[in-house]
Amino acid sequence: MKKISLSSKTISYWVLQILVWSFLSSVMAVGYWASGNELKLKLWQVITDFSVVIFLSIFFTHQIKRTINKFIQFDALNVKDLFKILGLLIAGTLLFYLTYELYIKFAYSLIYNRLDVLDHPSQEMSNKIIFILNYCIYFIIWTVFYVAIKGLMELNKSREMRLQLESNLRESQLNTLKGQINPHFMFNSLNNIRGLMLEDVQRARNMLTSLSETLRYSLTKSHVDSIALEDELEMVRNFIEISKIQFEDRLQFKEDIDKTSLNTQIPPMIIQILIENAIKHGISNLKKGGTVNLSTELNDRNLLIKVANTGTLRTSEDSTQLGIKNIKQRLELLYGEAATFSLKEMENQVVAIIKIPVA
Numbered sequence: 001m002k003k004i005s006l007s008s009k010t011i012s013y014w015v016l017q018i019l020v021w022s023f024l025s026s027v028m029a030v031g032y033w034a035s036g037n038e039l040k041l042k043l044w045q046v047i048t049d050f051s052v053v054i055f056l057s058i059f060f061t062h063q064i065k066r067t068i069n070k071f072i073q074f075d076a077l078n079v080k081d082l083f084k085i086l087g088l089l090i091a092g093t094l095l096f097y098l099t100y101e102l103y104i105k106f107a108y109s110l111i112y113n114r115l116d117v118l119d120h121p122s123q124e125m126s127n128k129i130i131f132i133l134n135y136c137i138y139f140i141i142w143t144v145f146y147v148a149i150k151g152l153m154e155l156n157k158s159r160e161m162r163l164q165l166e167s168n169l170r171e172s173q174l175n176t177l178k179g180q181i182n183p184h185f186m187f188n189s190l191n192n193i194r195g196l197m198l199e200d201v202q203r204a205r206n207m208l209t210s211l212s213e214t215l216r217y218s219l220t221k222s223h224v225d226s227i228a229l230e231d232e233l234e235m236v237r238n239f240i241e242i243s244k245i246q247f248e249d250r251l252q253f254k255e256d257i258d259k260t261s262l263n264t265q266i267p268p269m270i271i272q273i274l275i276e277n278a279i280k281h282g283i284s285n286l287k288k289g290g291t292v293n294l295s296t297e298l299n300d301r302n303l304l305i306k307v308a309n310t311g312t313l314r315t316s317e318d319s320t321q322l323g324i325k326n327i328k329q330r331l332e333l334l335y336g337e338a339a340t341f342s343l344k345e346m347e348n349q350v351v352a353i354i355k356i357p358v359a
Contacts, residue, residue: 303356
């Protein structure tokens, strides 16, 4: 059998439900009994009636809770949602009353054998309306309390997710920055540029500019959650130019960019990580080098980013797969199930595809 575990929040919810409605119904039962037991009921009948009230109160408020959770977004409440909740409360109260009325007719006709109670003045329509209004107020108070607590929990959850996302973004950018400005990368880049200055001064100056822009991008984008695709592409091209100093003709780069996607907002450095992985784990392992292809496509309210490189999909023993894990986690935090990431090998190429929803 599958073991069911209840969270502390679930247990607390049910304990509060039972305590609140038991207390309220007990107060009403004691008040009724102390006022003289107008209907001349036996003690067990009074206990049964108010136990049914407790059960129905818990059942219907729980159904209200489930419906609210299903159709109301607590992180984006608006006036329309408040009217929905009010309508739900009225419907819940009426259903509660109808169910209780059915119980009364059944119990007093077939169990208690007290048909006289059904014609008692206490069963007049005015008293029934008062009963409905009272429980409508009770349900409203319960709902306001629940929505307030749920709203605070959602705000706290959103805050935690935002902090986690910010921490993840910082970690992502830090890891990327380490890959760009670690001593080995800096030594190779500067040493190659120094050698290039003896052959082609203008190109060496361009490489220094690319290196400077790469470092500037990494440092200045550490405080943003999204960036235009166009700006990310500028970073990628600078990175490619720097990498070409080392790989020379072994590295070929091609791009097919959908111009309508240039202003689309994406997580910063997400393409750069894919390009870096393609070069590090693909091109660098091939004696003759290979090609990295970058393409974007905007359709059906989704942005498709595709990075394909010559090579095979294999993981070296010293690889931590940190970049791939980072991309997956950031996409999940930012877009949930609306974004996807895939990495596969086909036709002697390793292909990474990211799908991001566009607002």
